[in-house]
Amino acid sequence: MSLAVETASPGSRASTAAAERMTIVVFSGEFDRWMAAFTMATSAAAMGVNVTMYFTFWGILGLRKRRSLQGKSVLDRLFSLMLPRGLNRTSRLNFGGAGARLFRFAMKRKNVAALEDLIDLARDLGVRLIVCEMSMDVMGVRADELESGVEFGGAASCVMELTQPGTAPLFI
Amino acid sequence: MHDQSRELDCRGLKCPMPIVKIAQEAKSLSPGELMRVVASDPAFKADIHAWVKVTGNELVSFDAGATGQVAVVRKK
Numbered sequence: 001m002s003l004a005v006e007t008a009s010p011g012s013r014a015s016t017a018a019a020e021r022m023t024i025v026v027f028s029g030e031f032d033r034w035m036a037a038f039t040m041a042t043s044a045a046a047m048g049v050n051v052t053m054y055f056t057f058w059g060i061l062g063l064r065k066r067r068s069l070q071g072k073s074v075l076d077r078l079f080s081l082m083l084p085r086g087l088n089r090t091s092r093l094n095f096g097g098a099g100a101r102l103f104r105f106a107m108k109r110k111n112v113a114a115l116e117d118l119i120d121l122a123r124d125l126g127v128r129l130i131v132c133e134m135s136m137d138v139m140g141v142r143a144d145e146l147e148s149g150v151e152f153g154g155a156a157s158c159v160m161e162l163t164q165p166g167t168a169p170l171f172i
Numbered sequence: 173m174h175d176q177s178r179e180l181d182c183r184g185l186k187c188p189m190p191i192v193k194i195a196q197e198a199k200s201l202s203p204g205e206l207m208r209v210v211a212s213d214p215a216f217k218a219d220i221h222a223w224v225k226v227t228g229n230e231l232v233s234f235d236a237g238a239t240g241q242v243a244v245v246r247k248k
Contacts, residue, residue: 043188046195047226112186121192 019168021050023161026172029058029084030091031100031115037172038118045125049168053122054158055150056132060139062087063131063146076140083139087115123149130157177206183240187215191223194245198229201247206232209243216241 022044026037037053044051055063061083069077090099107114113121123129129150136142136152143152162169180197182190190211201207209220217236220243224231232244 039188042192046188046192047223048195049226110186111184113189118188125192125195 019049019166021052021161021164021167022170023158023164023167024051024053024170024172025158025162026053026055026059026062027057028091028172029061029087030089030094031087031103032090032092033172034062034087035103035115035118037170038115038122040170041122041127042118042125044168045122045127051122051125051127052130052161053127054130054132054153054161056135056158060131060135060141060146061085063129063150064141065147066145068142068145072140072142079138079140130161132158177208177244180207180209182209182211182213182216184212186213187219189213190216191219194220194223195227198227198245198247203247205247207245207247209245211241211243216243220245 022040024037024041026034028034028037041051041053064085067080067085069080072080088097088100090103093099104114129147130153131146131150133152133154136146161167178197178201180193182193185193190209190213194207194209197207211220213219217234220231220234223229224245228248230246230248232246233242234244235242
């Protein structure tokens with residue numbers, strides 16, 4: 001799985017940003033990719049860009065605050081037990097989670113903001129977090145297992161966000 | 173004139189925090205008011221130029237010396 005990043009071509013508007021909006025599709029659930037996504041989201045928000053993040057597939061796992069098995073079907077329970085919890089894997093050099101711990105250690109040491117701080121900051125700066133309903137359904141994740149304050153939507157709402165004029169789309 | 177400008181110390185902060193702090197601080201500035209920012213992040217020079225360009229604020233001055241980088245920003 002590679003990190004695919006697509007951006008809108010630079011516009012010709014002179015004084016301000018070519019894009020007034022940024023929509024980030026977060027497909028991945030690894031620590032390093034989330035760092036990239038939330039660094040971009042907070043920076044864009046700090047630059048006055050309206051940011052929407054759309055979480056799908058593995059992306060929703062990073063928004064799980066707890067795991068619940070109660071009232072779930074066998075299939076959903078199986079999924080819940082198999083799915084990784086939290087953001088403690090890296091996409092490269094994972095070594096059973098050692099990679100993410102090394103990253104966190106180095107970042108703390110070098111005074112880089114922690115991922116959790118960037119997530120909180122993104123929300124403070126007005127970044128919208130939208131969770132893909134279909135992914136939740138497939139993986140048996142319920143709304144009460146996710147962070148509060150997230151919105152829910154489908155592909156059409158994601159496409160609508162992505163295709164608004166002046167939108168820079170990112171897929172991480 | 174710098175005496176009356178807002179001070180923001182971003183020394184030690186790494187990307188993207190200086191820009192985030194500047195954006196947060198700038199919200200409470202009145203139009204025309206100055207903010208003096210000190211930063212040590214190597215990306216700060218490029219990022220403060222990008223920030224003023226995108227947000228429409230003015231970069232009054234930028235100096236990089238031995239003691240760090242100092243940017244003076246005027247709120248639009």
